[in-house]
Amino acid sequence: MDETRRLAEYLATSPPEDVPDDVRHEARRSILNYLGCALGGSREPAVDAAMRALGPYSGPATAAVLGRGERLDPLHASLMNGISSHVHDYDDTTPGNYIHPSSPVASALFAYASQSRITGGDFLHAFVLGFEAECRVGNAVFPAHYDAGWHITGTAGVFGAAAAIGRLRGIATPQMVWALGLAATQAAGLREMFGSMAKSFHPGRAAQNGYAAALLAEAGFTAGEHAIEAPRGFAAVQAARSDLSRVTAGLGVDYDLRVNTYKPFPCGIVNHPTIDGCIQLHDAHGLTAGRVRQVRLKVAPLVKDLCNKQRIGTGLEGKFSVYHGAAVGLVRGRAGLDEYTDQAVTDPEIRRIRESAVADADDSLTEDQARIAVELNDGAVIETFVEQSLGNLRKPMTDGQLEEKFRGQAVRALPEAQVEDAIGLCWRIDGLEDVGELVRAAVAGSAAAETVG
Amino acid sequence: MDETRRLAEYLATSPPEDVPDDVRHEARRSILNYLGCALGGSREPAVDAAMRALGPYSGPATAAVLGRGERLDPLHASLMNGISSHVHDYDDTTPGNYIHPSSPVASALFAYASQSRITGGDFLHAFVLGFEAECRVGNAVFPAHYDAGWHITGTAGVFGAAAAIGRLRGIATPQMVWALGLAATQAAGLREMFGSMAKSFHPGRAAQNGYAAALLAEAGFTAGEHAIEAPRGFAAVQAARSDLSRVTAGLGVDYDLRVNTYKPFPCGIVNHPTIDGCIQLHDAHGLTAGRVRQVRLKVAPLVKDLCNKQRIGTGLEGKFSVYHGAAVGLVRGRAGLDEYTDQAVTDPEIRRIRESAVADADDSLTEDQARIAVELNDGAVIETFVEQSLGNLRKPMTDGQLEEKFRGQAVRALPEAQVEDAIGLCWRIDGLEDVGELVRAAVAGSAAAETVG
16 A cells, blocks of 8 residues: 555656657647647636736746736746636546646646746656646546546646646655645545636646645655555545556556547537537538527436536536537537637527527437437428547547647737747647747737736 | 525624624634644744745735744735644644634634734634634534544635635625635645644645635635535535534524633643543652553543554654653653653653553543553552543633643743733734734744745
8 A cells, every 4th residue: 555655756756768759749739738728718707817816915926827928926827827728628638537637737837837947858757747647646536536526637636736846846755755645635626616717726726736735845844655545545535436556557658648638629528529410410501590499419418417507698607508519519510719708608599599409318328429409490300420529539639630729729818920839839849948938939928027916 | 505605694794793702702712822822833844844845935925924033925824824823733622523723714814914904803703703614614514524534624724714814805795605615625634644744734725725715706706606515515525424504503693612622732632631631640649750660541432543653753743642642641740842842752761651551442431531540660550530631611721721821832932021912912802903913922023024035
């Protein structure tokens, strides 16, 4: 029973050259996707509110807030980056544990890299290790932990941030054990927050708290030595069932980055097959709102569990409405950020179609599948079955699709020329002598030196 | 099912004059006891380590750190105050829920009062409300929540800090609902950390996170509206069984402050009857180490569960060793801060007697009781039975005993004249026009204007 120590030893000592090439490339894809999401969300009201509330309490403003002009201390910058990158629910997901894995880790790493000179090689390695740490802890407690109501992105994410920052600080195994302990004892985030700003607060706070855990451990602040596996440790307290072998099985051989997925649509992933199918129907039949009478969906049971909101008034609520996803797919033939605004949700035609929809749980469907039937005003019924949804592991987004997704988000925060620079720098990140070059491409131009507080 | 809203409404709107006189006096006793603990712990290595790690990230240094010279932003000051006040495990306890209730609330309030001018009346009222909020949330989930492995001082404490700071900021009921939600979704702290510095981190982080929750809510950062009672809210996720009626039953009539208790000894409260009895045997028989051959204890089963450490090397571990408590009580006739140093724990005679001791769980004993038998070197056996331990609700510490306890701790941080000033100001706190007067008495004299970072 020494999973915490064995994981800590791996995090503190494994050499960068052990990371295989395919994992490196997936890390670049994850970082590109992460950064696009952080840019796309950086001007949202949740970030503005957090800046208003906490900006005045920031320490020396040495770190960039991605996509914005203000600078903060790196702990607060980690928080803001985390909120930005998750606020649209557009970031990546590891389908085996429902974690949005890049946000807690990369939010802390970008804050760190903006105030300390680090090489891209070290950045990428710390990212890989942080990603592994959080997924391994998450895998050990999934699904009982998630089913109980924990937002696993927050609870597992704090381990990832602690691991990544701890590695960059060069702490040794005993301090890494404490860093993981201080992460464990801050693991928080309730699914009850879904549909409010507090959901995106979770990866942000995980990034900030994990960063602080590494700093505290480095300074000799002690924690329990068996934080993950002890009878009153993370797994036992926060999951009715767990499999601790998953923390360490195949360390350095199996990488969860290989099973990372990227969302084509900025909403709960379980809605994706429905949206994918509705867009296909839109395209095949040239649908307009006026032609649609009623929508009937058959979906995996989890969809009803997570995304059953139908009478909604905000864009944020729309992300948790499979009905809204169906309506925008059918009417607009797309589901990008513009389809998850308050305006889109309150559009009368979208609303009418959303409220016409019926969704039945169907045990025979996987979470990648959906059956859609649309009754048109002329009485005709058009149907489709989605067997694999775009963005899942069997039908991944291509590098080019990820670039397109990046552009669609980044233009909300950056001038166009910076957008293309940032894309190029992400693809060659592990060759950079100073990740600060990428950070500078990812903040609002001339305002990059401003401070708040 | 609107416990969160009803609690929030009470916290946001109940008038100060509703607090009865006996509750006011208990609040003064709690504040005095809290402040003594914060002063007594303020120079401990855990606080030094946290200052080293996080001081450089502090925002504008507007707030005092109790007992020290440095100033920090009020969020970081809340954290440090929380660590200081709990590091000796000498702070108060509500026996019905095992919460150390003053630390999370008062740690935030003292930080707030050191950077914003507030009256003692407002301070005391916010303290009463914060205390109620955390105890009511804790009562609803106790004992299942604690038994599962949660350090309830951290998990419930964050609600108390959010409530107290939210009240001082004057936020209305809807924002208080969000503040409680942001508290709920940060509720963390594992009992696995007991015996390490991370235990005292819990009330500190609860104070800091609750403070931030109030600021965020005030700025319009939204959270789930049913954070306590929802199917994926705090009670359901973090306790196998709960009684939500306890959140609101008797609001404004019943006060948990009336059942607060103060520790005569700076260690786990379940050790107290054993220590009390051992001191009685020391005094009655003029015991010295050389006369003691072996110690036999009968204790409530929880003692074995919480404080069964016997082979120990640090003062911190001593707090969780009923055997160590017995040894110092028998040999020294007292168990103050000096009996919980590394030096005391490694004293050869103390160690010999500690390691001679046997403790058996006895179901017939309450947690206020202990049976002690000591075999002397001449073969005689002396015995005692403790029916009520000093400091419990039936045998509370007097105001004078609390002052003595305060003095014994405060001299570690303050000149003697300041100690007496601080005691006087605590007793008349609700008459102060500016609590800053008390704060100034509670920081290290001439160094009070220094900053770190």
